[in-house]
Amino acid sequence: MDRTALRKALLEQVQEDTGEVHTDLPDDASLREGLGLDSIDVVTLVIHIQSRFNIELKSEELEKIVTVGELLDLIQAKLAGRRSAA
Numbered sequence: 001m002d003r004t005a006l007r008k009a010l011l012e013q014v015q016e017d018t019g020e021v022h023t024d025l026p027d028d029a030s031l032r033e034g035l036g037l038d039s040i041d042v043v044t045l046v047i048h049i050q051s052r053f054n055i056e057l058k059s060e061e062l063e064k065i066v067t068v069g070e071l072l073d074l075i076q077a078k079l080a081g082r083r084s085a086a
Contacts, residue, residue: 001079006072013052017044027069034068053079 001009011025018041031037037045046057055078065071 003072006075013045013048017041017048025068027067029068030066055079055082
């Protein structure tokens with residue numbers, strides 16, 4: 001999945017989880033301040049991302065994630081790792 005399609009899927013998931021409309025998810029947007037996500041929103045988003053993309057995001061990895069771009073990078077790396085393992 002390319003980054004554009006991944007960003008679109010993430011945007012859809014954020015909107016579905018929060019009920020808020022976002023027109024874009026720039027790489028430098030903070031998940032908390034930029035998107036207005038609280039800790040419950042972030043946990044919900046992570047659970048749905050894991051289910052939607054069939055990947056596992058470890059808490060140690062997530063602790064370092066601050067921006068949308070970092071989250072997209074992590075998801076892309078997990079998807080690439082899953083493909084190479086298959």
